Amino acid sequence: MISFIVKRLLQSVMVMLTVAFVAFALFNYVGDPISNMVGQDTTFAEREQLREQLGLNDPFLVQFGRFVGNAVQGDFGLSYHHKQPVSNLIAERMPATLELSFISALISLLLGIPLGVYTALNRDSIMTKIIMTGSLIGVSLPTFLIGILMILLFGVVWRVLPTFGRGDVVMLGWWSTGLLTVTGLKSIIMPAFTLALFQMTLIMRLVRAEMLEVLRTDFIKFARARGLPRRSVNYRHALKNTLVPVITITGLQIGSIIAFAIITESVFQWPGMGLLFIQAISDVDIPIMAAYLVMIALFFVVINLIVDILYFLVDPRLRVDRVSGSH
Amino acid sequence: MALLEIKDLRIEFPSRRGTMVAVDKVSLQVNPGEVLGVVGESGAGKSTIGNAVIGLLEPPGRMAAGEVYLKGERIDNLSDREKRKLRGKRIGMIFQDPLTSLDPLQTIEKQLVETIELHLDVTEAEAKDRAVDLLRQVGIPDPEHRVKQYPHQFSGGMRQRVVIALALCAEPEVIIADEPTTALDVSIQAQILELIKKLCVEKNVGMMIITHDMGVIADVTDRVAVMYRGNLVEEGTTAKILGDPDHPYTQSLISAVPRPDKRLDRFPLVEYIESAGETKKSLDIANHWLGQARDFGDHYTGPLIHVENLYMRFLTKNSIFKKNRSYFDAVKDANFEINSGEIFGLVGESGSGKSTIARMISGLYTPAEGSIYFAGTDLTQITTEKKRDHFRRQMQMIFQDPFSSLNPRMKVMDIIAEPIRFHGLASSRAETESIVRDLLDHVGLGVAAAMKYPHEFSGGQRQRISIARALATRPRFLICDEPTSALDVSIQAQILNLLKDLQAELGLTMLFISHDLPVIRQMCDKVGVMRYGQLLEVAETEQLFENPQHEYSQHLLELMPKLTNVKAA
Structure with a gap:
């Protein structure tokens, strides 16, 4: 197990270095960083001096090494547009995005898994048909459309939920949370649901398909032949066996919830990293783009590592060495 | 009185293209301490009988007619809830493939204890002791240690022993074994059959073995019922069925079993099967x-x-x-x-x-x-x-x-x-x-x-x-x-x-x-x-x-x- 984790960690480092390389390349190949920083009236000599100061004349590997070294310490330089350290900007925005992602992941799991189990167990009921048809809508409608429709209904027509922003936030150290205030909680409902809808339908369909598969297996038949009650057969034996693929997909999806909250954040004007990133693109604010890229990659890598460790906890077959496992 | 009695059983599988009759007019009896073999080829309906007895017919299959009695008590018309109480407690079942019959994510102990606690009124500690005891009874060495292991850590034969232990948890009166040794090697098969025989005698349970293998029938059964396309064609003592079968299907089935004792030029063909299509013309290799x-x-x-x-x-x-x-x-x-x-x-x-x-x-x-x-x-x-x-x-x-x-x-x-x-x-x-x-x-x-x-x-x-x-x-x-x-x-x-x-x-x-x-x-x-x-x-x-x-x-x-x-x- 330990050697497996060490191997995974090494792979993660490789992934992070590759992403860092792409991010670093942004600086050098998307426009001239010096022209991005200074005004038009800066002289050529001053530009040259700045270039020297910033180490832009150093050999490529030295520059890359410095970039990685700084990035490891969370230093991505100054934003061209905001004139503030990128790390501060991101630290300010990250709680908003993470809270949104966390809540929507929670919603999609808490609704998706029971719905998947229900539709698998009651394959022919009318409710199942309604849910399955509804889930098709969830998969096929684009997020922004659902977001706008929700704003129209809950925000404009019924006026029960705020249409934009995070509401009031409370600072816990450097972490700003909207989960402790009424307006904050009300504000997160619509964006979180919008973001969760697609993941929820995906998880539901996955759980359903896996569950149907598992219910056909011999050990379920044998469990029923031993007279085990329905509850135990369905949940203790069947559901647990569906979890491995569900964990994989959920892991990947949480990553993409964080990474692609951008659209939802724009629709609801949610002050998260996605919004910051969109603005950075329109301003060609390369340090922010680079930092965002590295951050998201880090999230993916960490989540996948957790997923791999979860496999070990769920499935005993992976825990033993292949040698003793072979019959 | 017969332990398990099946009377005039008819099982149908309705579908859009009409009703398929899987089993028709089948009557069987299993007595205490007796092993009844149900033999037939695939599609003969033998497994369907076993599933019907414990009330686990695959939908849309249904019992269209017939009665099932356990110790004189009618069980086929019980509610689902009451049927479930019979399963495992009074009728145990063993399936064909030991590799897939156990939940891969739970230890043997958990699976045994869950079943024991369900059927018997015991404390958890007693259930655990019983689990170890059962494993010992079915011949698993070092049961105290192995009970903590997961199914994949057992070989096929050992897993089938675990399956048998699970079926024996609550000391059922009848055991239905559906092809219990088909997936196993001959030496393991011999051990498992030996174990089944021993348990039958020791615990005086009635057993129904469903198999296509005449060798298994010869080894362990007392009586044999021969199935052909959903019908019972012949029933009798094992010696009679194997030695002097009356029905032509049984005769041809037995003659088709490859003989271990003598080499023959060709295999005798069974008449009763899909047409063999012997339209083959002989060919001349020189100009073909x-x-x-x-x-x-x-x-x-x-x-x-x-x-x-x-x-x-x-x-x-x-x-x-x-x-x-x-x-x-x-x-x-x-x-x-x-x-x-x-x-x-x-x-x-x-x-x-x-x-x-x-x-x-x-x-x-x-x-x-x-x-x-x-x-x-x-x-x-x-x-x-x-x-x-x-x-x-x-x-x-x-x-x-x-x-x-x-x-x-x-x-x-x-x-x-x-x-x-x-x-x-x-x-x-x-x-x-x-x-x-x-x-x-x-x-x-x-x-x-x-x-x-x-x-x-x-x-x-x-x-x-x-x-x-x-x-x-x-x-x-x-x-x-x-x-x-x-x-x-x-x-x-x-x-x-x-x-x-x-x-x-x-x-x-x-x-x-x-x-x-x-x-x-x-x-x-x-x-x-x-x-x-x-x-x-x-x-x-x-x-x-x-x-x-x-x-x-x-x-x-x-x-x-x-x-x-x-x-x-």
Whole structure:
């Protein structure tokens, strides 16, 4: 197990270095960083001096090494547009995005898994048909459309939920949370649901398909032949066996919830990293783009590592060495 | 009073195309301490009876008529809830495949304790003690330690013991065992059957064994019921059914079982089955397509296949350091020769390396060491794909599972034509198609089969398609890897006869792999016995069966179920 984790960690480092390389390349190949920083009236000599100061004349590997070294310490330089350290900007925005992602992941799991189990167990009921048809809508409608429709209904027509922003936030150290205030909680409902809808339908369909598969297996038949009650057969034996693929997909999806909250954040004007990133693109604010890229990659890598460790906890077959496992 | 009594059972599977009657007018009885065998071929409805008794018919199946009594108490009309209380507590069930019968994510202890606590009024500690005790009863060594393990840490035979322990948890009065040993090797099968017999006598339970295997029937049952297409054709004591059956179906079924004691020229065919389609015309190899262009190695007089010091290793634990890597030796120092026109058998239990040898000869695996000579050429020294193709055409394989070895999206015509096209053996499309039709006719399927898809055929028919496909390259050497172990005995007899005929007509040389000793005896000229990757003994077939030299061969022959050693009637 330990050697497996060490191997995974090494792979993660490789992934992070590759992403860092792409991010670093942004600086050098998307426009001239010096022209991005200074005004038009800066002289050529001053530009040259700045270039020297910033180490832009150093050999490529030295520059890359410095970039990685700084990035490891969370230093991505100054934003061209905001004139503030990128790390501060991101630290300010990250709680908003993470809270949104966390809540929507929670919603999609808490609704998706029971719905998947229900539709698998009651394959022919009318409710199942309604849910399955509804889930098709969830998969096929684009997020922004659902977001706008929700704003129209809950925000404009019924006026029960705020249409934009995070509401009031409370600072816990450097972490700003909207989960402790009424307006904050009300504000997160619509964006979180919008973001969760697609993941929820995906998880539901996955759980359903896996569950149907598992219910056909011999050990379920044998469990029923031993007279085990329905509850135990369905949940203790069947559901647990569906979890491995569900964990994989959920892991990947949480990553993409964080990474692609951008659209939802724009629709609801949610002050998260996605919004910051969109603005950075329109301003060609390369340090922010680079930092965002590295951050998201880090999230993916960490989540996948957790997923791999979860496999070990769920499935005993992976825990033993292949040698003793072979019959 | 009978322990379990089934009266006039009728089970239907309604579907859009009408109602399929799976079981009709079946009446059976199981008495305490008695083992009743229910025998029949696939589709005869034997498993359906077992499922109906415990109320676990697969939907949309339903009991249309009949009554089931347990100790005189009617149980088929109970509610689902009450039926569930019977399951495990009063009627235990054992399924065929021990590898998939246990929940892979829970320890043996958890599964046992859950079942024990459900049925018996005990504390958790008592349940745990009972779990260990049960494992000991079914003969699992070191039960205190092993109870904490997961199913994948047990071998197939050990898992079936665990399954039996689970079925015995609450000391049921009746046990229904559905093909309990079919997935196991002969030596494990013998142990499990021994265990079942012992439990029956000790605990005085009634047992119903559902099987297609006459050997199992002969070994453990007291009475036998023979099923044919949903009907009970005959019932009686085991000695009577096996020794002097009344019904013609039973007679032909028993005659189709390959005899371990005597070699026959052909397998007797069962009359009662799908038409064998013996439209096959005899052919003259001298001017038939199959006989043409057999230029290859015709003048070679030595053994067609010569295997020398063959080794195969599989990496079981990888490591960056060479000394930390561990290997599993699948084949160790195998040496044998197969002469032209000979059928060479390889026999052994699962994991003994039989299939690995076949795969090395056919080029699917590269041997770790050693040489394979085909008509004098060392195949392991061939480097280019082009040269290899030349040899590939001369060797074809027939696999065990007729359901997964044919591409379900291709028509039979294309399946058989593919090798002809690939090797460029026919000059035109029309010629290819006429060859395919000829081949289909030759293997007894008829030309109409060409335009159908594999799923339209039964297992035996599919195996015929596989044979036609193998013949399509005009090979000299055929590798048959358990070609009939997925088939019923009557179909097996047909396929083996076909292979024998083809071998004689075309002068084929064959490597025939099987775990089934009687089949080997009927098919092969020479036999190699394998265990743990080692070829222990190579002998002429008759010599091996009459006078086995190696201890393990003797052991295998002893375990071979014989229809003649029926329990005293």
